Amino acid sequence: MREGNANAVGCDGKERHMYATTHPAAKTSTGLLSIVFVALVGATVLFVAGHAQSATLHDAAHDVRHATGFPCH
Amino acid sequence: MIQRMLAGGLIAGFAAGLLAALLHFAFMQELILLGEDYETGVLVHFAGAGDAPAEPGHSHAAGEAADDHGGNGDGGGASRNVLTVLFTGLTYSGYGLLLMAGFALAAQLGQEVRARDGLLWGLAGYAAFHLAPAMGLPPELPGSAAADLTDRQIWYFGTVIATGAALALFAFGRGFVPALAAGALLAAPHVIGAPRPDEFYGVAPPELAGEFVARALGIGFVAWAALGWIAGQLWAKAPA
Numbered sequence: 001m002r003e004g005n006a007n008a009v010g011c012d013g014k015e016r017h018m019y020a021t022t023h024p025a026a027k028t029s030t031g032l033l034s035i036v037f038v039a040l041v042g043a044t045v046l047f048v049a050g051h052a053q054s055a056t057l058h059d060a061a062h063d064v065r066h067a068t069g070f071p072c073h
Numbered sequence: 074m075i076q077r078m079l080a081g082g083l084i085a086g087f088a089a090g091l092l093a094a095l096l097h098f099a100f101m102q103e104l105i106l107l108g109e110d111y112e113t114g115v116l117v118h119f120a121g122a123g124d125a126p127a128e129p130g131h132s133h134a135a136g137e138a139a140d141d142h143g144g145n146g147d148g149g150g151a152s153r154n155v156l157t158v159l160f161t162g163l164t165y166s167g168y169g170l171l172l173m174a175g176f177a178l179a180a181q182l183g184q185e186v187r188a189r190d191g192l193l194w195g196l197a198g199y200a201a202f203h204l205a206p207a208m209g210l211p212p213e214l215p216g217s218a219a220a221d222l223t224d225r226q227i228w229y230f231g232t233v234i235a236t237g238a239a240l241a242l243f244a245f246g247r248g249f250v251p252a253l254a255a256g257a258l259l260a261a262p263h264v265i266g267a268p269r270p271d272e273f274y275g276v277a278p279p280e281l282a283g284e285f286v287a288r289a290l291g292i293g294f295v296a297w298a299a300l301g302w303i304a305g306q307l308w309a310k311a312p313a
Binding site: 028032037039041043044046047049051061063066069070072 | 074075078079082097101102105153156157159160161163164166167168169170171173174177178181203206207210211212213214215219222225226229289290292293
C-alpha cells in the first residue's frame with residue numbers, strides 16, 4: 001500500500017492490512033498438512049483399535065468390536 | 074492449529090468413549106456373555122427341537138458358565154472390562170481426531186464450524202460409521218453367522234466413505250448435481266449389497282441378536298452425539 005508514507009511502519013492501519021492479506025496464503029499449506037496428519041493419526045488409531053486382525057489386538061478389543069458393529073472374526 | 078485438533082479430538086474422544094463404555098456395561102456386556110454361551114455350546118438355542126441332547130443339564134451348566142465369565146477366569150472379568158474401556162476410548166479418540174480434521178478442513182474452505190454445529194457433525198459421523206454400515210452388516214452378537222471377514226471389511230469401509238462423502242455433499246454442495254451425486258453415493262453400497270453368509274447357521278437366538286443390534290445402534294447414537302457436541306465446544310472455544 002502507501003510505500004512512500006513516512007508513518008508506514010506499524011502506525012498505519014492499512015499497513016497492518018497487508019499482513020492480513022498475505023498471511024492466509026502461507027497458512028493454507030501448513031494447515032492442510034496438519035489436517036492430513038491429524039486425519040491419518042485418527043484413522044490409524046481407529047484401524048488398530050477396531051480392525052487390525054492380530055490375535056492379541058482382536059482378543060483385547062473383542063467386546064468393543066462386536067458392540068460397535070465392526071466386522072469381527 | 075494442530076494442537077487444537079489433537080487436544081480437542083483426544084479429549085472429546087475419550088470423554089465420549091467413557092460414556093460409550095458405561096452404556097456398554099449397562100446394556101451390552103450381558104448380551105455378549107449370553108451370546109458366547111450359545112456360541113460355545115454352554116446354552117443351546119431351541120433345545121426342545123432337533124437333536125439337542127440332555128436337556129435337564131442345560132440350566133445348571135448355563136449357571137456355571139455365566140459365573141466363569143463374570144469372575145476371574147480365562148482372560149475374563151476385570152481385565153476384560155478394563156480392556157473394553159481402553160479400546161472404547163481409543164475407538165472414539167480415532168473418531169474424535171477425524172472429526173477435528175473435518176472441522177479444520179471445513180474452516181480452510183471457508184465454512185467455520187460453530188460450537189452448536191458439532192452435534193450435527195456428530196450425528197453425520199454416526200450415520201456414516203454406524204447406521205449405514207449396520208443396514209448391511211448389523212452388529213454381530215457372538216454366535217451369529219457372517220460372511221468372509223475381508224469381504225465384510227471392504228464393504229464396511231466402502232460404505233463409511235461413500236456415506237461420509239454423500240453427507241458432506243448434501244451439507245456443503247450447491248445445486249442439483251451435488252445433491253444427485255450425494256443420493257447416488259448414499260444408495261450405492263446398499264444397491265451393491267453387503268456380503269452375506271452362504272447359510273444362516275448362527276447358534277444365538279434371533280431375539281437376542283435383535284436386542285443386541287438395537288442397543289448397539291442406540292449407544293452409538295448417544296456416544297456420537299456426545300462426541301460431536303463436546304468436539305464442537307472445544308473447537309469453537311479453543312484459540313485458533
